[in-house]
Amino acid sequence: MTAFDLPAWAAIPAGLLLMFGGLLVVIGSFGLLRMPNFYARMHPPTMGTTLGTGCVLIASMLVSSAVAGRPVLHELLITLFVVMTTPVSAITLMAAAIARTARRAPDG
Amino acid sequence: MNAFFSFAVTFATLCVGMAMLLAAVRLFRGPSAQDRVLAFDAFYINGMLILLMQAIRTRSPAYFDIALLIALFGFVGTFALARFLLRREVIEP
Numbered sequence: 784m785t786a787f788d789l790p791a792w793a794a795i796p797a798g799l800l801l802m803f804g805g806l807l808v809v810i811g812s813f814g815l816l817r818m819p820n821f822y823a824r825m826h827p828p829t830m831g832t833t834l835g836t837g838c839v840l841i842a843s844m845l846v847s848s849a850v851a852g853r854p855v856l857h858e859l860l861i862t863l864f865v866v867m868t869t870p871v872s873a874i875t876l877m878a879a880a881i882a883r884t885a886r887r888a889p890d891g
Numbered sequence: 892m893n894a895f896f897s898f899a900v901t902f903a904t905l906c907v908g909m910a911m912l913l914a915a916v917r918l919f920r921g922p923s924a925q926d927r928v929l930a931f932d933a934f935y936i937n938g939m940l941i942l943l944m945q946a947i948r949t950r951s952p953a954y955f956d957i958a959l960l961i962a963l964f965g966f967v968g969t970f971a972l973a974r975f976l977l978r979r980e981v982i983e984p
């Protein structure tokens with residue numbers, strides 16, 4: 784594939800983490816499609832956005848560290864940003880759903 | 892060794908691509924507006940993950956800045972949409 788062969792200490796954990804993260808993401812999106820109502824649909828994609836993104840970013844750190852020959856940590860920036868912003872948008876979206884439901888049926 | 896790793900990258904990319912497709916179905920079909928915003932949130936996160944997998948496949952560091960920008964602007968978009976659904980305006984006077 785490329786001229787550079789990855790060493791085994793990076794290739795095996797990174798491959799396993801990538802496969803695990805991809806499976807988590809696809810299960811989360813399948814749950815997003817299959818769950819019955821909005822409040823149940825909030826839950827499954829968070830599995831992909833937290834654990835799936837974490838797995839892929841750790842695999843990416845392993846691979847780029849092995850390629851560069853020194854520890855490369857600037858994927859931590861994306862991890863930090865995603866971990867900080869996902870709950871904010873989830874809370875705002877949930878409050879919006881509650882407000883919209885209350886607006887539509889005032890006594891319900 | 893490298894065969895296993897390239898298989899893993901291809902498998903993960905196909906999985907996340909299918910996840911993007913499922914999120915797009917929910918984005919088009921979602922009964923209410925907040926369903927669509929939630930599907931958009933999952934959609935841009937999946938796009939960022941596909942970009943990171945391209946970075947792993949090509950071993951090029953240029954993709955990380957693009958992934959960071961996608962995360963930033965996707966959050967801004969989701970937050971603005973949710974805020975609009977909550978208050979009917981994005982920035983309160």
